[in-house]
Amino acid sequence: MTALVGIIMGSKSDWPTMKHAADMLDLLEVPYEVNVVSAHRTPDLLFEYAKSAQSRGLKVIIGGAGGAAHLPGMCASQTVLPVLGVPVKSRALNGIDSLLSIAQMPGGVAVGTLAIGDAGAKNSGLLAAQILATSDAELTQRILQFQQNQTNTILSQPDPRVED
């Protein structure tokens, strides 16, 4: 099936984090592709990726990067597709650098910034699916089911004061 979401990351080392975005898209049965592309290390490839994304059928791009995380912003500068940015937790600054690099975009170039790390990656997959669901009734139903399952899991948990 043609990919609707493009997951890109600055390095293969980002995959353990970005896998959570892919897992969510798998759960919601959204077709996606995964590529390592870097604004710093492969700038020509990034521009080609971003410029061709819409014509290749992608609807949303998720960009994960750590440190000086310019990837989502530079991608957003070259496409009309919505770009979601995931700040990957960096070794030196725990991802605060990644978060600020992604969130503090100049006006006129938009990136939707998620939380640092695994939860942000998971939510990027969910948010990408929710964007697609605005024009997909079956996907809307799968997201509703996901939300219901999540609620049921919480409600079925025992009293937190009781020891296992």
Ligand SMILES: Nc1c(C(=O)O)ncn1[C@@H]1O[C@H](COP(=O)(O)O)[C@@H](O)[C@H]1O
């Ligand atoms: N932030 C960026 C960009 C970019 O923004 O284009 N390209 C690579 N990186 C980041 O460098 C970190 C270390 O990469 P290595 O583990 O390959 O040294 C990764 O988190 C990657 O996202």
